Amino acid sequence: MCASALFLLLMPMRRAFDLLKNNLLRVKWDVLMEGGSVKEEVRVANAVGSDDSISILHVKHGSVGDTKMILQNSSYDASGSFLVYSSLDDQLIDKIMSSGGNREMGNVRLYPIGFFLVPIADAAQAIAAIGEAGRTVMTAGFQIPMKPACLGRG
Template identity: 65%
Template sequence: MARQAARLRDVFHVTNCTLDVTSRGRKAIMKLADNLLANYTGSIAGLPADAWSVQCGEGTEEDVKIAYRRNDDGSNTAIVCTSATFLLPLPMRRVFDLLKSNLLRVKWDVLVNGGCVKEVVRVANGVGSEDAVSILHVKHGSGANKETMMILQNSCYDASGSFMVYSSLDKHVMEMITTPGGEEAMGNIALFPAGFSLVPLADPANAGSPIGEAGGTVMTVGFQILMKLARGTGLCPRSVSSAIKIMTEHIETIKDTLLNSHPVFYRTIQSPN
């Protein structure tokens, strides 16, 4: 109840924007972010079960789960969700902070891909300072070769578990958000979310520490991509192999980035003493 009350308060009264977004536009952003989170969690869990088919799961070489659902547009394509869970020897608080860092994001996010990230819209979304819906502006290159893109991000930190879910936004979506009345046409926007969910793992040696401030983190990584279906009804083996390869490389990049950004703590965790 406290989170919902804070959410309603902040949508109408508290926002940090460098773009001209109306209160209705902010509400549209929140609705879009809600859909983004629901889409992400539903695909990771494979729910509803009659919509998603599980191609691979626990027991594959990389323990990667792949689920897919057919598009309804007759294009013989499917939305493929690839996910995996692993343990990081870092506290959840630290993992969340590192993932939220726009300076560090350039090292692990393929959407950013070496660009410069700036938050241009932020709508608070609860009682915690880290609970927010944001629109990030990503710039690539400079001068005449400059390219830009937008990312919608929904994040929340809580001692019981945290998440950060995001997706790229088309230019016309931003025009809908920033144009009075344009938010009415946002109901059927297709997003392909990626993100992380974090669960704290207690450390018996630091039993007195607050939850999430010590110990490790169980991290689930997931992303959606659009793929062609085989001539039958399922994914072709090449698509499955490609999805597993992308996920495996993504996990290694995440591990390297987070652990190397916190070397002192990492060496302490690894020390036999």
């Protein structure tokens, strides 16, 4: 199932992007976290700026060792920014890490969740850089796998 929604945020795009990227605050808004703690394990920069990166996040739930990994791609530009991520289960991680993983990568299924931010200029925009003042339009998109038994008949 795919779903999307559009929101008007009464804050600059830079602030909205920073809130989405903040791993300490993430547990308050991200349902994949389920109240756990988040630690960025790996970050690979895509460009000169530190906001353009691919990361692997480690989510830990309690002390029982219940963990989850998340693959995340994020980018910030004055014209718009995004943050897209997907949960990685143990079977998928094993497939990626196995020696024959390259042959099986065509069978990998990721169900991404993401946010796209676009700045809206206002009177204060003439003084501040684009994205540093004004408001933001945020589009949130979700893909959720559903079992055929969950779908209604008729």
